[in-house]
Amino acid sequence: MNKTMPQPLTITITEDAADYIKVFSEQAGKPGSNLRVGVKGGGCSGMTYTLDLVEEPFDDDKVIEEHGIELYVDRKSYIFLAGTSLEYSGGLNGKGFVFNNPNAKTTCGCGTSFSV
Amino acid sequence: MALAESKNSRLIQISELESATLHAALIDRSDVGRLRVSGDDAADLLNRLSTNNLEHLTPTQGMGTVLTNNKGRIIDLLSVIPLANSLLILTSPGRQQQVADWIEFYTFVEDVTSNDITDDTAMIAIVGPKSAEAVQKALGIDVDDLELYAPIMVDSFDGASLVRTDHFNLPTFEFIVSTEKKDKAISAFDQHNVAQASSSTAENLRISMAVPSATGELTEDFNPLEAGLRPHISFNKICYIGQEVVSRLNAYEKVQKHLVKLEWKTEDAVPAPGTPLTVDGKNVGQLTSVGDADNGLGYALGYVRKANVETGTSILAQSEDGEVALTVTGLSGQG
Known part of the structure; x- marks a missing residue:
């Protein structure tokens, strides 16, 4: 019988999303920036995602490095984001950055907020 | 004697x-709950959690607002009053801890602190x-x-x-x-x-005077439009928790029941809060608050289906001592 080991929950970023952040940070005049991701109260369903280009983490942030980008997440947001994959969907029909969050039980009609 | x-x-x-x-x-x-909420992000956070547009708060002008859950149901009706370096929040009696916990739950990296000053x-x-x-x-x-x-x-x-x-x-x-x-x-x-x-x-x-209270009307069984709290709702503000439901109910006129004022003659038996209300044998709502009789009349509040809320509508409530005939005398929130 094959046993699969449980994977530790973390936040991941796809290669496409990481590449786009590098391009975007250049365009924004902040080359080499990293990404602060988080959650804040509000939005129709209770919580909305936040994304900011930053240089350094805060003292208590969790730091995750993938595809040449560092993600900084505050401890409380991490509880609601563990297991999330940050993806990027470009092009004319693209949605931009998408949080594929397994903790989200419901999302609002426009998809920008969620509840757990 | x-x-x-x-x-x-x-x-x-x-x-x-x-x-x-x-x-x-x-x-x-x-007994009304009093919280002193301070921090640079206090008004912004409350604006994201409640129905009124707190962007219009000024150092001298506060407002009423309703905390709602993500189903658009009432957590509490708040009065937000600006003080020198903080906001004073009046909650329903006994609700201050629940409101403080709600604010705390949705505080992530914001600069917001709540202190219970009720006692x-x-x-x-x-x-x-x-x-x-x-x-x-x-x-x-x-x-x-x-x-x-x-x-x-x-x-x-x-x-x-x-x-x-x-x-x-x-x-x-x-x-x-x-x-x-x-x-x-x-x-x-x-x-x-x-x-x-x-x-x-x-x-x-x-x-x-048809004032809703946490003892019967301001609960998670009801939404702010049903409770007559429209003056405390902004329909053109940023997203807040429950907004999608509240806005849809309003835009498509889907509010199914309303809080109404009711009167009954004191010769009748006294109905109890929670009693179902009926018209022609069909359930149309429930009593939520019942006052003492005064000057030959008794006053009550109840949620009634919108087809039966017109002033003058006769509604029956069953009490231990028999049926009580009540009359709708108006909607709560409309004077």
Whole structure:
């Protein structure tokens, strides 16, 4: 019988999303920036995602490095984001950055907020 | 003897109720929850959690707003009042911890701190058409032009706050003082013949003036549109928790029931809160608050299906002593 080991929950970023952040940070005049991701109260369903280009983490942030980008997440947001994959969907029909969050039980009609 | 005492107590209550509705009366509302919420992000966070547009808060102008859950149901009705370096939030009696917990849950990296000051302060309401005159006489402050939720400091009471809320759908001034100054505050009004009304009179006044309360109307069973809280809802603000549901109910006119004022004749039996309401044998709602009988009439509040909320509609409630015929006398939130 094959046993699969449980994977530790973390936040991941796809290669496409990481590449786009590098391009975007250049365009924004902040080359080499990293990404602060988080959650804040509000939005129709209770919580909305936040994304900011930053240089350094805060003292208590969790730091995750993938595809040449560092993600900084505050401890409380991490509880609601563990297991999330940050993806990027470009092009004319693209949605931009998408949080594929397994903790989200419901999302609002426009998809920008969620509840757990 | 007991009958005489009961009659006397009723007469006193009627006189207290008349004081509030015709003159001015003092009501001890110290059981109302009081939170001092401070921090640079306090107003922004509350704006993301509640129905009114708190972007319009100014250092001198507060407002009422409703905390709702993600189903658009009522957590609590709040009065948000700006003070020098913080916001004073009035919650329903006993709800302050729940509201503080709700704010705490949705605080991530924001600079927001809540302190429960309910036990450190007292709150007395001066209620009635002549309440501004009573405040002028007792505190020496002209409040004729004081706007709703705009606080003023009362220096003679060491920085106590006075704010007009019209909580009872009558001119209502809330005087918030330290607990040590409570007796002095009551005495200041007593000296000008503003008598203190009992808690049962206050409850009868609330019900007769169709003011929703956490004891029956402001619960997670109902949404703010059903409860008549439309004046505390902005339909053109940023997203808040529950907005999608509240906005859709409003835009598509899908509100199914409304909080209504009801009256019944006191010769009838007394119905109890929670009693189902029927029309032609069909369930149309439920009673949520029932007042004592006064001047031959009893007052009650209840949620009733929108097809049956027209003024004058007759509705039946079943009580232990038989059927009670009630009449709808208006919607809550519409004066």
